[in-house]
Amino acid sequence: MLFDLLTLSDSNLPAGGYAFSNGLEAASHMGLLSSSEHLSAYLSTAIYNAAHGELPFIQSCYNNESLNLDDLLMTYDAMLTTQTMAQASAVQGRNLIRIMNTLYPSDEMNQLRQTLIKNALPAHHTIVYGTTFHVAGLALLQTKQLFMYQVLRDQVSSAVRLGIIGPMEAAQLQKQHHQTCEAAIHQTTDQPYTQATRNAPQIDITQSFHQYLYSRLFQS
Secondary structure, eight states: HHHHHHHOOOSSSOOOGGGOOOOOOHHHHHSSSSSSHHHHHHHHHHHHHHHHHHHHHHHHHHHHTTOHHHHHHHHHHOOOOOHHHHHHHHHHHHHHHHHHHHOOOOHHHHHHHHEEEEEEEEOOOOHHHHHHHHHHHHHHHHHHHHHHHHHHHHHHHHHTTTTSSSSSHHHHHHHHTTTHHHHHHTTTTTGGGGGOOOOOHHHHHHHHHHHOOOSSSSOO
């Protein structure tokens, strides 16, 4: 199982996450990340925002008795406040469906893939993440840990590619925020998707300006 987790967290996996900064690039252009302290505070906020807004949906994907995929997708779609966020989520969701169906082929996984693809709503990344990892047999806690690790890793990687910090400082910052991720996971334990919240509107606001940047490296 450890090797599975390492494979799924590998940056070479063609999931498309590195094409998106999830608002960090716009925040940098707006002068909100002018120091290492500001970046660290931003990362902490982004981590807790992801934990409260995403993990409850993943939690609910593991509840077979009350799983309502249509309602999960509809509720999650309604919580995305910008077109940029919705497009990024849909692209990453489609990529992940293809990856998981290839790595963990089964009738159940293929049926889930067909259901998600044919749904009128986009196959959002977080919902695909929770449902496919569950079908693949990965434990809920491990799925949450991997999800939060990727949130942190992608943000730190974006900061390096934008020239905000160097690789060594990035490694230190990522290691420092491992505890933040664990605390955020613990804080949202057993929360269903009906209790999901987006508690960092400033990140949503900055991300809404991404499409207006004159020059940009990322798609969001």
